[in-house]
Amino acid sequence: MRRWDNRAWLGVLPVVLIVAFSAVVPLMTVVNYSVQDIFDLNNRLFVGFEWYRDTLRDPRFLEALLRQLGFSALVLAIEIPLGILVARNLPRRGASAGVWLVVLAIPLLIPWNVVGTIWQMFARPDIGLLGAGVNALGLDFNFTADPVDAWIVLLMMDVWHWTSLVALLAYAGLAAIPEPYYQAAELDGAGRWQVFRHVELPGLKPVLLIAGLLRLMDSLMIYTEPFVLTGGGPGSSTTFLSQHLTTMAVGQFDLGPAAAFSVLYFLVILLLCWLFYTAVMRSEDVEGGPGGH
Amino acid sequence: MGTEAKRRQPRWLLYGYCLYLALPIYWLATMALQSNQDIVGDLEIVPSRLTLANFAEIVGNPVWYSAFGHSLSYVILNTLISVTVALPAAYAFSRYRFVGDKHLFFWLLTNRMAPPAVFLLPFFQLYSAIGLFDTPLAVALAHCLFTVPLAVWILEGFMSGVPRSLDEMARIDGHGLGYFFFRLFLPNIRGGIAVTVFFCFMFSWVELLLARTLTGSETKPIVVVMTRTVSASGLDWGVLAAAGLLTILPGVAVVWFVRRDLVKGFALGRV
Amino acid sequence: MAWMAWTWPTAAFFLCVALALAVLTVLELKVPTVQRRGWLPLATTRGDRFFISLLAAAFVHVSWLAFLDAPVYWATGLAVLLGAGLMRWG
Incomplete structure (x- = not known):
């Protein structure tokens, strides 16, 4: 067991200070902004919860929220199973393992706006391989004009971009399962599905918590890729929360409303991630470290 | 090995997935090697007229290559800061219990959850107020918001995988904490550090929103220069594609150099 | 600190949270939770x-x-x- 020793706080202190500087101070500032009407910093008016009320009753906020939740749910539903499948097929050892990892890691290392650019070039009906190819098949496909097409391209892009992360983490989880477990399952005559269900899935749980949480958090804050690819359009069909917020904050410089929007946005993410974290941690019944793994 | 081969599905899934990964990048590469007329002209799956003019444009233009330098400087700074502060914290989390440890851990994670868009306004004000605006340090510190919690999280996992008996042995042998930590403990988690460096580098290198907000004309990073090109000169597809292709290289270089440690790290399964 | 645009109500709110955290910490040291x-x-x-x-x-x-x-x-x-x-x- 880990020993009780409050001096361990000394080890954590640098992290606490740096995160307090880069997170707590700005977050308090956002809360301060959200209750005021700010013309400039010397000229501001306390308005209480007005901006919150406005935002919560603003159909654009609610639509962006719904779109966001739908997008995140779809992304998780595709990427987690696909990532596990890919990980199961990766070789465990040898030189080829390293090469596969590098190949898989490539999409993760591309700047997000470049990801958007790549997919724009790839999917455009005039110059893109995908867009022109699909049109050549006789289907009418244009993601800049049709909301459904835009969603399809966005989902394809996100799967392309992030499934590798799930795959890499799942690969790590699979590698940690001792070989005797498989042999025992084989002796019992377990089929492929049963091996997966009773040997691999339990072993994968801790890394799937990390993968799921990371994908949930990141998909909830997606901004750059759709900004480059679709610009939130056509219409506002791919405008997610971050995009809406950035337009308010930088485009229109509405400090108060943007801040209220930020606080609500953060609360939604906090609630979802806390529920996810608690649900998985509870089913796992924490052994050992604070991360539960 | 026999059982391992048996429980795999046919490899076609893996090859299919790699094809899916490769196609858009292949398309990017063909565009980078073509002139704009050829790009908007007839669609060719294998381009017939290749040119290096787009790359020459980037190499010859200081705006482009200095932007690469700016990006690398804050990414490296961020990775150094993150790993340095995360090591002792992860050690504390993995070896000791203390007041509020679980809540502190979750609180760190909440910072990883916070959307950068939420921090745009206050970060701009904060870094202007302390005079760091438009320096690599500002972006590096801002990126700590998500890299530090992640680094602590990953390292804690790896450290928990090192048996506690190692600590006990060092104590019995009379080694101080410093000697133990740097000479005995860290070599044991090399793989973990490689994985951490990989993730810190990755999340800092790929980020656009904060990097764009916190840099002015002095330290404009490559990701920002790229978005400007789109708006400034219409759609210069060729140069854009060439620049995009070049931004992939540093990441690939990093992952290539740490790949052995990565495999070891991932094989430990303590991510 | 001017750029943080403090107001009395928000300052009071954060003070209360900080105070509550302090109280919880002290309580935790005196009477560990179960x-x-x-x-x-x-x-x-x-x-x-x-x-x-x-x-x-x-x-x-x-x-x-x-x-x-x-x-x-x-x-x-x-x-x-x-x-x-x-x-x-x-």
């Missing part, structure tokens, strides 16, 4: 219940502002009651 099951479908410590109370309070306010026009003080009262209940029996 994990237990109450209303909530999971075992919680004192700190967990405090976090859940804060989150619940936030969402009570959010739903109040979204659906009702009555003054928001009612929501605050409701949140305090709910929080006290959660701390005691949660």
Whole structure:
């Protein structure tokens, strides 16, 4: 067991200070902004919860929220199973393992706006391989004009971009399962599905918590890729929360409303991630470290 | 090995997935090697007229290559800061219990959850107020918001995988904490550090929103220069594609150099 | 600090949270908490219940502002009651 020793706080202190500087101070500032009407910093008016009320009753906020939740749910539903499948097929050892990892890691290392650019070039009906190819098949496909097409391209892009992360983490989880477990399952005559269900899935749980949480958090804050690819359009069909917020904050410089929007946005993410974290941690019944793994 | 081969599905899934990964990048590469007329002209799956003019444009233009330098400087700074502060914290989390440890851990994670868009306004004000605006340090510190919690999280996992008996042995042998930590403990988690460096580098290198907000004309990073090109000169597809292709290289270089440690790290399964 | 645009109500709010955290820390040192099951479908410590109370309070306010026009003080009262209940029996 880990020993009780409050001096361990000394080890954590640098992290606490740096995160307090880069997170707590700005977050308090956002809360301060959200209750005021700010013309400039010397000229501001306390308005209480007005901006919150406005935002919560603003159909654009609610639509962006719904779109966001739908997008995140779809992304998780595709990427987690696909990532596990890919990980199961990766070789465990040898030189080829390293090469596969590098190949898989490539999409993760591309700047997000470049990801958007790549997919724009790839999917455009005039110059893109995908867009022109699909049109050549006789289907009418244009993601800049049709909301459904835009969603399809966005989902394809996100799967392309992030499934590798799930795959890499799942690969790590699979590698940690001792070989005797498989042999025992084989002796019992377990089929492929049963091996997966009773040997691999339990072993994968801790890394799937990390993968799921990371994908949930990141998909909830997606901004750059759709900004480059679709610009939130056509219409506002791919405008997610971050995009809406950035337009308010930088485009229109509405400090108060943007801040209220930020606080609500953060609360939604906090609630979802806390529920996810608690649900998985509870089913796992924490052994050992604070991360539960 | 026999059982391992048996429980795999046919490899076609893996090859299919790699094809899916490769196609858009292949398309990017063909565009980078073509002139704009050829790009908007007839669609060719294998381009017939290749040119290096787009790359020459980037190499010859200081705006482009200095932007690469700016990006690398804050990414490296961020990775150094993150790993340095995360090591002792992860050690504390993995070896000791203390007041509020679980809540502190979750609180760190909440910072990883916070959307950068939420921090745009206050970060701009904060870094202007302390005079760091438009320096690599500002972006590096801002990126700590998500890299530090992640680094602590990953390292804690790896450290928990090192048996506690190692600590006990060092104590019995009379080694101080410093000697133990740097000479005995860290070599044991090399793989973990490689994985951490990989993730810190990755999340800092790929980020656009904060990097764009916190840099002015002095330290404009490559990701920002790229978005400007789109708006400034219409759609210069060729140069854009060439620049995009070049931004992939540093990441690939990093992952290539740490790949052995990565495999070891991932094989430990303590991510 | 001017750029942080402080107001009295927000300053008071953050002071209260900081104070509560300090009190919880001292309590933890004097009387260590025990994990237990109450209303909530999971075992919680004192700190967990405090976090859940804060989150619940936030969402009570959010739903109040979204659906009702009555003054928001009612929501605050409701949140305090709910929080006290959660701390005691949660």
